[in-house]
Amino acid sequence: MARSSGNNWGFPRERGYGSARDAQQVRLCDRHGCNEAGNCPAPKSPNNPERWMFCEKHAGEYNRGWDYFEGLSKEEAAAREKQERSDFSGYKEAAHYGWAGSGDGSRSGDEMRALEILGLEPDSTFEDAKKAWRKIAKETHPDVKPGDEEAAKEFQAGQAAYEVLRVAEELRIWKG
CATH class of the missing domain: 1.10.287.110 (DnaJ domain)
Incomplete structure (x- = not known):
């Protein structure tokens, strides 16, 4: 019987599944001075694939102040909303999940x-x-x-x- 390179013989005897001996890379929260693990992605700007990585506390703080239409005039915001709505217009049952603002959804x-x-x-x-x-x-x-x-x-x-x-x-x- 061929033996694997570790001491577990194909079965995790001393450690749980998915554990490894190597050091795991942990991304820290992008908030200055925070040393928690950054496991919550948050958009840097609308329609941008780049993301901040925050801990849960700072992700909640960031999301409370997030305004998708920030920096746009009322006309630009309406045009952006219309364009965004066109993407899910076929889902009429879920239309209330659009950019409705406050309310119960x-x-x-x-x-x-x-x-x-x-x-x-x-x-x-x-x-x-x-x-x-x-x-x-x-x-x-x-x-x-x-x-x-x-x-x-x-x-x-x-x-x-x-x-x-x-x-x-x-x-x-x-x-x-």
């Missing part, structure tokens, strides 16, 4: 923007949206403020926001 980015236009919190109900839309409509309707372009734009934005939330609510009820 049950609302799409469009719904979150609609709530923002109506001045509501992310966890507001459809009844709250209805009340907010009625209030905006009473204040900015073209019959109430004839000739006021700003009020007309606000009315149209509120109407579109309410329509987005109404359709989403109908879909939720329908899917049940």
Whole structure:
């Protein structure tokens, strides 16, 4: 019987599986002054393959302050979001996992923007949206403020926001 070069004869007698005699290389956390193992990758910048390697503590700290759209104007952020959404548009059931912002993950980015236009919190109900839309409509309707372009734009934005939330609510009820 041929004997392997180690003292285990093909079976790990004195040590567990996967253990080796050689020193293992451990990457340290990239945070200055930290000597913990860096086993959590974090992106250095959007769409960049390079990664920081942090310990769990510093990875959490880094992720709390991460803003994917940092340094972009509102138009650039909207264009980037549209481009990112096109990548997973075929997965309609998972659409709420897009760049929705805050909330519980049950609302799409469009719904979150609609709530923002109506001045509501992310966890507001459809009844709250209805009340907010009625209030905006009473204040900015073209019959109430004839000739006021700003009020007309606000009315149209509120109407579109309410329509987005109404359709989403109908879909939720329908899917049940």
